[in-house]
Amino acid sequence: MSSAAKRQSAILVLEDGRSFRGESYGAAGETFGEAVFTTGMTGYQETLTDPSFHRQVVVQTAPHIGNTGVNGEDDESSKIWVAGYVVRDPARIGSNWRATGGLGERLAAEGVVGISGIDTRALTRHLRERGAMRVGISTVDLDPASVQARVRAQPEMLGADLSAEVTTAKPYTVQAEGEHRYTVAAVDLGIKANVARRLAARGVTTHIMPATSSLAELLAVSPDAVFFSPGPGDPATADHPVALAREVMNRKVPLFGICFGSQILGRALGFDTYKLGYGHRGINQPVLDRTTGKVEVTSHNHGFAVQAPLNTVIDTDFGGVEVSHVCLNDNVVEGLRALEVPAFTVQYHPEAAAGTHDADYLFDRFVELVEGRKTNA
Template sequence: MTEALLVLEDGRAFRGTAYGAVGETFGEAVFTTGMTGYQETLTDPSFHRQVVVQTAPQIGNTGVNGEDDESDRIWVAGYVVRDPARRPSSWRATASLDERLATEGVVGIAGVDTRALTRHLRSRGAMRVGISSVTTDPAELRERVLSQPEMLGADLSAEVTTGSRYTVAAEGEHRYTVAALDLGIKRNVARRLAARGVTTHIFPATSTVDDLLAVSPDAVFFSPGPGDPATADHPVALAQDVMRRRVPLFGICFGSQILGRALGFGTYKLAYGHRGINQPVLDKTTGKVEVTSHNHGFAVEAPLNQVIDTDFGGVEVSHVCLNDNVVEGLRAKDVPAFTVQYHPEAAAGPHDADYLFDRFVELVEKKG
C-alpha cells in the first residue's frame, strides 16, 4: 500500500495510506457527521474545494452506483476515512468507492484517526489542508498548504453551475413552473419539486432576471452551492429584482445566504460549519423540531426573536439550529419569499423537512 500524509495549516499531521487516486490535493478541511449517504456527499457541488473528513469510521460498505449521484461528478477536493470497506456489499453496487475516487482523480487518505482529526477541527475550526501520497515530509507539504487560497472570500458559483439551461419535467400532471438559479444545485431538488407537479427550468448562475422570466415562472428558486456569499453580488441583485416583482422566491443553503444579503443582512463564516444529516432545527412557525441535513460553512446574521424592518418589509427568523442558535431560515412577511439554511431535499435523508417544498407550492398558490 502507498503511504499518504495529511497536514493541516496549523502543522498537525496524520499518516495513513492512499485511498482513491495517488497524488496531492489541497482544500479546506471539514468534517461531516453523516453515517450514510457518502456518495451523495461526494457528488454535492457545495463541497467544491473542500477536503471532507468522514466521522463515521466505516465508509464504502455499499460501494457506489449509477443512481445516487447528486450531480454529474465528484466535487470534493479530497477525502479522509478511517476504515474503508475491503469490498462493497450491495446488490446496487456497480463499483467500489476507492475505484470511483481513483477514476475521477480524487486523492484520499485512509487509516487516519478521524476521531482525533475531527476533535482537532472541532476545537480549532475548519482550516486549509493538504493530502499527499507523493511526499512524506510534513514541513514540505505544509508550505504548500499555506500557499493555498482560503474559503473566506472564495467566489465559486461559476465553477459549479450548469453551462446552459435544462429542464426537469413534472411527474404526472404539470401544475407549476419554477425557474431555478443553479449556484451548485443538487438533483434531488428538482425531483422533490417534480413529485409535486412542478416543472423546473435550471439556469446558469450568470442568468439575468429577464432570462428567468422568459419561461413565465410561477416562482423562482435559488439553489445551494459553495463559497462565500459575501462575493455573490450578482445573485444578490437578482434576488432583489425578483422580490421587487413579487414573484414567489425560495432559497436553500447558499441560496438562503444570498436572500439574506438581498434583504439587507450580513453573512459570516462559521468556525467549523454544520455538515451531516443529524442536525436539530426548530421551525418557529410550528414549534416542531426537525432532524435535518446540513452542509454550510457560512450563515446569515440576524436577530432571532424580532421582526426586522427591511427595504422589502418585515422579515423574521423562521428556523434556528438548536445546537448553537445559528439562523437556519428567514421569512418575509410583505413579499412572497422565504429561505432555509439546511437541505429539505436531503439525499440520503432525513426527510423531516420535506414539507418545505409543500410550503413553497402553497406560496405559489396564495400568490395565484
C-alpha cells in the same frame, strides 16, 4: 467490488502543522482544500457528488465508509466535487444489490486523492477546537514541513467566489411528474439533482438556469416562482445573485432559497453573512421550525450563515422579515421568512438524500406559496 486497490503511504497536513500519516485511498497524488468534517453515517455518495463541497477536503466521522459500494442512481451531480477525502476504515468489499462498483475505484477513476487509516476522531476534535482550515493530502511528498508550506500558499474559503465554477453551462429542464401544475426557474449556484426531483413529484417543471442569468432570462421561461440553489463559497462574494434576488422580490415573484440560496436572500434583505468556526455538516442537526413549534432532524452542509436577530421582526427594504428556523445546537439562523413579499428560505437541506426527510414539507410550503399568489392575483 473490492476497494482494496494497492495503497501507497500518504500524509495529511493541516495549515497549523498538525499532520497524520496513513495510506492512500482513491487516486495517488496531491490535493489541497479546506478541511471540514461531516457526521453522516450514510449517504457518502451523495456527499461526494454535492457541488457545495467543491474545494473542500471532507473528513468522514463515521469510521466505516464504502460498505455499500457505489451505484449509478444516487449521484447528486455529474461528478465527484470534493477536493479530497479522509476516512478511517474503508470497506474492503462493498456489498449492496444496487452497487455497480467500489468506492475506492470510483475515487481513483475521477482522480480524487484521499487518505485512509488515520485517527479521524482526533482530526475532527482538532477541527472543532481550531476551526476549519486549509489542508493538503499527498502521496508524492511525505515531508510535513514541505506539504505545510504548499498548504499555506492555498487560497482560503473566506472570500472564495465559487458558484461560477459549479453552475450549469447552459439551461436545462426537469419535467413535472404526472400533471404539470407550476413552473419554477432555478438559479444553479451548485444545485443538487434531488431538488428538481422533489419539485417534479409535486407537479412542478423546473428550468435550471446558469448562475449568471439575468432577470429577463428567468422571466423568459414564464416562472410561477424562482428558486435559489445551494452551492459552495463565501456568500459575501456573490453580488450578482444578490442583485438578482432583489429584482425577483421587487417583482413579488415567489422565491425559495436553500443553503447558499438562503445566504443570498439574507444579503438581498440587507443582512450580513459570516463564516462559522467549523460549520454544520451531517444529517442529524436539530432545528426548530418557529412556525409550527416542531423540532426537525435535518441535513446540513454549510460553513457560512446569516447574521440576523432571532426574536424580533426586522424592517428591511422589502418589509418585515423574521427568523423562521433556528439551530438548537448553537442558535445559528436556519431560515428566514419575509412577511410582505412571497419569499422564504432555509439554511439546511429539505431535499436531502439519503435523508433525513423531516423537512420535505418545505417543498409543499413552496407550492402553497405559489398557489396563494395565483389565488390572490
